[in-house]
Amino acid sequence: MTDRWAGAVNAGRLVLVATPIGNLDDLAPRAARVLAEADLVCCEDTRHTGQMLARIGVRARRLRSLHQHNEPERIPELVARIETGDTVAVVSDAGTPGISDPGARLVAAVVAAGLEVTTVPGANAALAALVTSGLPTDRFCFEGFLPRKGAGRRRRLAAMAAEERTVVLHEAPGRLAATLADLAESCGPARRVAVARELTKVHEEVWRGEAGAAAAHFAGHPVRGEVVLVVGGAGPPAGVPDDAVSAAVEAALHGGASVRDAATAVAGQLGVGRRRAYAAAVELGRRNGGSGSGADAG
Numbered sequence: 592m593t594d595r596w597a598g599a600v601n602a603g604r605l606v607l608v609a610t611p612i613g614n615l616d617d618l619a620p621r622a623a624r625v626l627a628e629a630d631l632v633c634c635e636d637t638r639h640t641g642q643m644l645a646r647i648g649v650r651a652r653r654l655r656s657l658h659q660h661n662e663p664e665r666i667p668e669l670v671a672r673i674e675t676g677d678t679v680a681v682v683s684d685a686g687t688p689g690i691s692d693p694g695a696r697l698v699a700a701v702v703a704a705g706l707e708v709t710t711v712p713g714a715n716a717a718l719a720a721l722v723t724s725g726l727p728t729d730r731f732c733f734e735g736f737l738p739r740k741g742a743g744r745r746r747r748l749a750a751m752a753a754e755e756r757t758v759v760l761h762e763a764p765g766r767l768a769a770t771l772a773d774l775a776e777s778c779g780p781a782r783r784v785a786v787a788r789e790l791t792k793v794h795e796e797v798w799r800g801e802a803g804a805a806a807a808h809f810a811g812h813p814v815r816g817e818v819v820l821v822v823g824g825a826g827p828p829a830g831v832p833d834d835a836v837s838a839a840v841e842a843a844l845h846g847g848a849s850v851r852d853a854a855t856a857v858a859g860q861l862g863v864g865r866r867r868a869y870a871a872a873v874e875l876g877r878r879n880g881g882s883g884s885g886a887d888a889g
Contacts, residue, residue: 603676605669605701607694609687609713612817613792615646622711623649629680631672633657633665635693639684657681662693666700673706685817687715691735691761716790717759720819723797724785726757727824734760737770742852748777749859751822758822764788767818768810774822775802777859783823789816831861833871840871850876 606625611617626632627649634640637654644651657665669679681688681697687710688694701708717733734751737760738744751758751774762770767786774784780803787797794816798805802822839861843853854869861868 603673604678604707604709605673605698606678606680607688607698607708607710608680608682609711609715610640610643610682610685612685612714612716612719612790613795615643617714617791618647619711619713622713623647625711626651626680626682628678630677631655631669631679633669633679633681633697635682635684640682657693657697659693662696666697669697670700670704670706673701674704685714685716687713690715690717690733714791716787716817716819717761719790720785720787720797720821721757721759723787723790724757724821725799726783726785726821728757730755730824731757731759734758736761736763739766742849744773745848745852746855748773749856752778752859753825753862755824755826757824760820760822762818762820764814764816764818767814767820768806770820771802771806771809774820775806777856778802778822778825780804780806782825785821787819787821788814790819792816825862831863836861836863836868837871837875840868841875844872844875 606629608622608625609619610622626644629652631653632640632651633655635656635658637656641651641654655665657669673679681694683689683692683694686692689698698708721728721731732754734747737747771784771786774782780801782802783800784802784805785797785799786805786809789795798808800808836857839857840853843856844850848856850869850872853872854865857863857868857871858865
């Protein structure tokens with residue numbers, strides 16, 4: 592088979608290049624060649640990528656920063672360069688660009704302009720954690736990073752509690768213990784989880800067990816490095832009596848949740864439909880003289 596990248600690179604295109612998530616030996620030979628031949632290499636941190644390229648003996652023609660703060664303003668220039676025939680390669684600090692890292696908005700713009708987008712696949716922390724977790728891999732979903740706080744976080748946790756597929760998410764090491772505690776509360780302490788960190792590196796660790804035990808363990812064991820959480824799916828929802836739904840909604844409302852958030856949380860906790868939980872919240876509000884059926888309804 593002829594290598595499409597053999598010789599000079601002339602066709603204008605955007606190339607997403609996966610880079611190692613820890614072990615430099617994981618960089619594909621084709622990835623190194625593409626980075627050496629591209630007219631421009633966009634990266635989150637030019638110093639980090641420059642050091643990586645130097646260590647593998649690659650001299651890129653030019654490095655340009657592309658991160659979450661400047662991606663929108665960089666897009667017109669990069670699309671214009673591709674239109675004139677340049678090959679622009681994009682890397683993140685580690686893993687596959689566009690997955691919880693910059694690149695997705697640029698891809699959308701290049702596609703919209705009718706230009707070519709291709710990839711050199713490789714390392715991905717989420718998939719590496721999933722396949723080593725010991726949890727089902729036939730059906731899964733990716734959550735990225737959870738919101739740090741507020742209603743958005745509660746809604747995502749409630750949705751995860753009801754999700755029957757395996758869920759993969761990223762987390763910062765300093766927030767790991769708090770997120771595990773929230774997962775144990777929303778999904779139940781017996782939900783199976785795996786905590787993967789420092790994948791492919793010297794201190795690689797994959798902790799496997801139940802959410803409650805994980806919360807207790809990592810509360811006393813601060814960690815460093817990149818962390819990926821893998822959460823087992825919920826079992827098929829069983830029939831839940833109306834009084835149990837009402838009691839759970841009432842507890843959520845007394846805890847300060849709005850009608851909307853109470854319905855979402857209870858739906859996730861009990862595996863019932865959100866409309867059913869919302870109707871229970873409205874009914875409780877009616878019985879209590881109208882409280883709980885306010886303007887946040889719907």
